[in-house]
Amino acid sequence: MVARISAQLRSVFAAFAVLFFALGASLMSASVSAQEVRFGDENIAVELVADGPPVAGEEWTLAFHFTPISREWHGYWSNPGDAGLGMGLTWELPEGWEVGEALYPVPQRLLISELMNHIYEGEYTVLVPIRVPENADVSTVDPITVFAEYLACTDAICVPQDALLEIDTARAITDPRIGRWRAEIAPLLDQTGNFALTGDALRIALPLPAALEVGEPHVFIENIDLVSYTGEQGFARLDDTLLVEIPLGAGIAPEELSGIISFGSETAEGVRFVAAPGLVPTGGEPIAGSMRELPSVWLALVGALAGGLLLNIMPCVFPILSLKALSLAKAGGSEAEARRDAIFYTAGVVLACVALGALMLALRAAGTQVGWAFQLQEPGVVVALLVLAVIITANFGGIFELPTVSTGNSGGASSFGTGLLAAFVATPCTGPFMAAAMGAALLLPEPIALALFAALGLGLALPFLALGFVPALRSKLPAPGPWMERFRQIMAIPMGLTAFALIWLVSRIGGQGFALTALVVVFGVVIALFVVGKLQRSGKLAWPAFGLVAVPFALFGAFALPASYSGASTADAASIHEPLAFSEGALTEARASGAPVFIWFTADWCVTCKVNERVAIEQEEVRAAFEAAGVVTIRGDWTRRDEAITRFLTAQGAAGVPLYLWYPAGSDAPEQLPQVLTPGLLADLPQK
Incomplete structure (x- = not known):
């Protein structure tokens, strides 16, 4: 006091x-x-x-x-x-x-x-x-x-x-x-920066070389009362430009901005700058403070847990979970065995989510621009997922038996492997449920970020974990019978559709020649599985035969797949107003035109993205509303790795796709739209 x-x-x-x-x-x-x-x-x-x-x-x-x-x-x-x-x-x-x-x-x-x-x-x-x-x-x-x-x-x-x-x-x-x-004396930058007043913030773009280490920066604005002196300042790197965001004070927009940027309170080093009114780009890699308010840690953890729980209904996860759950009823094992299976399954799911998250954070720390579900941007990983989806489909269809995903109770190793599999194939579907949590994971300290990934895994494993530890839930499972085999065969349908979707994704990532080569490999695997199934049904040793048939096709793929990879563009000629391909320059030019701008980020492996495009973005009423208002549309395709898009997503607090942004006419501050779109929501944007 x-x-x-x-x-x-x-x-x-x-x-x-x-x-x-x-x-x-x-x-x-x-x-x-x-x-x-x-x-x-x-x-x-x-x-x-x-x-x-x-x-x-x-x-x-x-x-x-x-x-x-x-x-x-x-x-x-x-x-x-x-x-x-x-x-x-x-x-x-x-x-x-x-x-x-x-x-x-x-x-x-x-x-x-x-x-x-x-x-x-x-x-x-x-x-x-x-x-x-x-x-x-x-x-x-x-x-x-x-x-x-x-x-x-x-x-x-x-x-x-x-x-x-x-x-x-x-x-x-x-x-x-x-x-x-x-x-x-703080030296003067030899180039003039740009500044803009957007909403309740002053945004500045300063020309600072990327090689210049800025430490823990703070900007001292010379214009009296223009900014809040105690407000949190945010900083981001965009190539050779340092982006600054400072809460506004009581001052009015000046004709010229000047000040000093300090590189840390302990060093007394910094530079003077002068900035003129102009366009300030968005995006960049946050380096200090935060360019936006992060959700609370507890809210992010709850969101990650709920998102993982919802993933269980996705078509590539539900068949695995349902058959694994019914295996408890069929096996009729003890309480200890049920709890063991639940624990091993949960361990596999959580380990897979944490490992993928840790790898993503490590790659980003090493300077590689990647986001959540980054593995689906690698052609080899997608081909491996395709082969895996075909194997699971064949197993569900009764062509052969594989303990890891079979309806039998084959112990903790089976449950652990099933958990790994469920988590790995579920990552493309996390978009609509995990936006805030995964975005926060990129900016929070590593231990908290890893806790978010673990919460995602725990949510994904929660239904099976509950079945293993709550006998009352297991008692509600249907009694074993012939229907279980029919149910397993029915579950082969969504897994088969997943395999077909992956074939399409392979063609989008690597081109038609790459996809045809992958299909040859898949064909060899299917033949090998038929041979295995026939030998299993006759009671003979089966898996050596699988190697004899599948290995030649695998060797063919190892040499032919890299040679057939074309790297063709994955961009569609989308039907809404012929969108521009995303780049920082395209976005800056579009905003400079004074027209409203709608920008969306998508990927061919993102189920939510494709649904939104079909049911909302490409609808005729949206096209008509955008054309009438002169909306400039920009599309960012993240199917394959794109460092510029990854930097932009990170700056917007997003770890992956989809992401939808709306820039009203003459505004520098975007409105982030929901991850589930409707035609009415988009058609009403120009009238706001």
Whole structure:
């Protein structure tokens, strides 16, 4: 309470000091030397030093060197923040001599009772350039006089300071400290940045090379009251551009923005910048703060758990789960066996989800731009999934028996393997249920991110885990009988449809030649499975025969698949307004046109994406509404790895697809749409 009151008193005192100095300046005589020093500089002494004598036609540098009487006293930057007072200078110069902009070192932050101050602790120097006219006779110039007014504060008290300073130009020499003081001044970027006021935030694009390490950045805005000084600042990297987002304060939009970006409170390093109104790109890789508010950790964990639970109804997971659940009824084992199977199945699911999540985080930490379900962007992984889906379909169809996914109870290893399989094939379906949780996982600390992946796995395993530990649930399962074999054969239908979808995906990723080669491999596997099934039914040793038949096809695929991979574009000629292919440049140009922009990110392996495109995006009423409003549409295809799209998704807080964004006309801030779309929702967007 005492600190709060003292800070408020200091703020009030600073305001009175500003008023006092302003009145004093208005009443002063024409001669600066006539000014009376009222307060002195005993708390923070000031010294005026020259960089040699002035030279006609050149810039002459004067230095104001401030030395506090002790470490508890501090001075202020030109924009002092929520409280304080910047330095004021009143000059007496020869005619034609002009004072340039004062140059400051990188300031520091001091937060007292929710008031942010921009200060300097210890000694600091402000350089002021003086432009000397070309026709100036510097040998006859009178001494240069300047009256300096500033504020000296501790954490509890503020005291006005002033001093009348003079430099004799005829006797001025270069102070040996000037070189060190110059090095302490924040250098100016050689390029102008852009800024835009969007909603309740100031967004800045600064041209900083990607190789420049920015540490823990903070931006000091020189424009008074434009931003909230205590607001959280967000930063993202987009190639050689640093994107900054700062909550707005009470100021109005300026014609020019200036400030200093600090690279860390411990280093006192940074650069000055100037920015003009212009387009500020979106996207980028967050490097500090957050470009958006993250959901709470507990909310993200609950979302991950619920999303995993819902995955059990997806067509590639439900057959595996249902048959594994019915195996408990058929086996009729003990309570201990049921619990064992449930634990092993859960361990397999959770391990697979955590392993995939850890691999994704490790790849991102190593600089590889990947997102959730990244494995489906690899042609070899998709071919392996295709072969696996065909094997499971054949097993469900009764062509052969495989313990891992059979209806028999073959122990913990079977349950563990089934859990691994269920988690691996479920990842493409996580989009509509896991958007917030997976997006948060990219920005949260690694242990919490891994906990989110574990929660996803636990949700996926929860139904079977409940069956294993709750006898009342198992008692409601139908009694074993011939119907179970028919049910298993029926479950071969959704798995077969999954296999057909994967064939289509293989062709989309690698081209038709790649898909035909993969089908040859699949054909060989199917023949081998028929041979295995026939031998199993006759009671003979089966699996060596599988190797004899399948291995030649596998070797063929190992050589032929890479050679047949075409890498053809996966982009469809979509039917809605002929969308542009996504790039940062295309998005920037579309927003610059002033037209509303609809951008969506999709992938051929994303079930939710394809459903949304069929039932909502490609509908005639949406096309008509967009064309009438002149909407620019942009499509980002993430079927295969695309680092630009991955960076953009990350900046939007999304770990994967689908993602739908709407930019109203003239707006720089997008509205993120739901992951389940309707034609009415899209058709109404231009009327908002």
